[in-house]
């Protein structure tokens with residue numbers, strides 16, 4: 087009896103232990119578990135025997151905590167903190183210019199090459215003792231350097247010959263939360279908003295600190311707390327108190343807080359009759375409001391504004407231009423060093439012949455008319471975060487106005503939180519696109535980092551995929567997109583493969599087989615989702631409102647450019663949107679070399695064919711197949727590739743912790759179902775125009791087109807309530 091009791095206790099204990107060990111994804115890429123490779127562990131224990139961070143500031147104390155927790159966890163033993171260097175193997179972190187130890191090392195000339203947030207990491211000697219120095223130009227550089235150093239350990243790098251210099255290429259690296267004050271998240275698929283407005287400012291959820299750590303670890307230095315479809319209430323004292331509490335918490339991590347400004351706020355919360363940006367009363371209202379915000383948040387970053395787009399108010403309501411609106415806010419922010427990020431994602435109530443042209447048409451003529459603290463925030467492509475878009479024609483077209491990038495991390499059109507899609511490959515495709523604005527090599531990346539047109543302000547924003555789900559992003563691989571966004575914003579020259587490898591090593595394992603398998607899955611995953619949803623340049627053919635799943639048949643909406651038929655233009659002859667000079671002529675917004683690349687059927691890369699051309703069903707593709715056959719094969723291939731991912735994942739069963747293994751396995755099953763749903767719906771729908779059979783050898787769709795057309799998802803997550 088006694089024995090059974092003891093066994094039971096042991097069993098319960100072991101259950102508890104395994105529960106504790108379960109990987110629920112909360113720790114993201116900052117897991118700091120004991121290094122499993124014995125040789126590496128020994129090497130690191132030899133090189134890291136103590137640590138010392140010189141100086142004192144809130145940021146340095148955050149750096150101390152992180153370094154201490156990181157190395158204690160990774161090395162599996164408490165590593166002591168020392169005050170002087172009396173032996174080898176000490177990690178010394180300090181801010182240059184503020185540290186006696188670093189002065190001895192005379193690192194000034196190297197420091198000059200770095201920008202304000204940059205850092206150095208190197209092996210050297212101080213007082214004849216071997217040390218590893220992490221030096222920041224400012225305290226925040228020390229924190230970034232500490233995270234980088236921990237990454238070296240987490241990814242099992244050699245730390246005996248370090249000589250690293252790192253500076254961000256872009257100044258403002260920002261997350262845009264589309265979070266509402268009621269905690270719903272527009273296009274959010276990971277639960278509700280992480281901002282618990284109701285309990286703020288008194289209750290600071292520990293998650294906020296982990297959010298700040300995660301962001302700082304990848305160099306993100308700004309967060310826009312609220313949805314661009316803005317609510318003026320956030321500018322009232324009751325909310326500004328809450329905003330201030332978050333700003334105080336984020337400050338040591340180098341993260342500034344920004345808000346979205348509702349253009350009609352002077353009317354809604356100010357009691358004015360107008361929000362006309364040229365009205366002196368309106369100008370005074372904003373000036374006072376902005377001064378008030380700075381009372382609460384002395385380092386407030388500024389505003390993001392969505393104006394005259396999708397029903398949002400803006401200066402055009404008063405026959406004023408986007409520049410009039412942006413400059414009014416910019417003038418009021420300027421004395422505080424705040425900025426305005428004015429979005430170019432605009433389309434007004436008049437439905438244009440081609441929505442792809444609208445932003446260029448409205449903004450290009452305004453080049454040079456914005457204040458110096460205004461950035462124009464441009465989505466990567468001219469429509470709306472589609473699975474594949476050509477780069478936005480505004481990039482390169484506004485040499486006198488800083489243009490910033492807006493990527494979407496949340497997967498609104500890319501499988502939401504049920505599909506494994508690594509977005510870095512897509513972002514790189516955009517960043518590396520050549521605008522030819524100043525001849526060959528004028529890449530989008532060079533526009534964004536300011537080197538092409540010498541912009542003084544530079545920025546990259548990503549629409550966050552974060553929610554209050556335990557693992558932050560819903561799909562465990564969604565974390566990789568948050569991670570990759572930060573890494574690319576810091577250094578767009580990194581490859582998607584490098585970033586994926588770092589993320590896998592830190593999030594899953596340093597096991598080569600795991601790295602290779604997951605990296606391969608991730609790097610192909612974007613192309614896969616394109617194939618099974620919008621191949622060959624198709625776009626905007628998703629279900630209405632929720633944007634979840636296929637809806638190529640969507641034809642009746644309150645405006646034509648919200649329908650699918652507006653974009654695919656399928657008819658008995660063919661499919662695709664003619665954007666050449668014989669069509670909408672959107673192509674003419676690009677520089678001549680780009681026009682030549684996309685302008686003819688022969689030259690146009692097939693990935694963009696139906697974006698720029700209306701193509702006959704019998705057109706011969708490079709493979710020799712007809713367009714119809716090629717389209718079908720793409721859809722079927724997409725599904726096959728999801729099945730391939732399932733096999734790759736299953737092969738890792740014994741190597742991945744149970745919780746995450748089971749979750750991703752289940753999600754891949756959902757992804758397969760959804761890929762089939764996309765494939766069948768689209769093939770059956772387009773078949774009604776092509777009137778051709780699905781090529782031989784491809785499985786026939788089980789259900790009818792009518793079946794798919796009747797599916798409805800009134801409560802799909804992330805949906806905008808009023809749509």
Ligand code: GCV
Nearest residue numbers: 264272273314315392431470
């Ligand atoms: C925040 C798309 C989305 C909207 C979003 C909009 C935007 O249209 O579906 O939910 O609104 O883009 O970027 O402003």
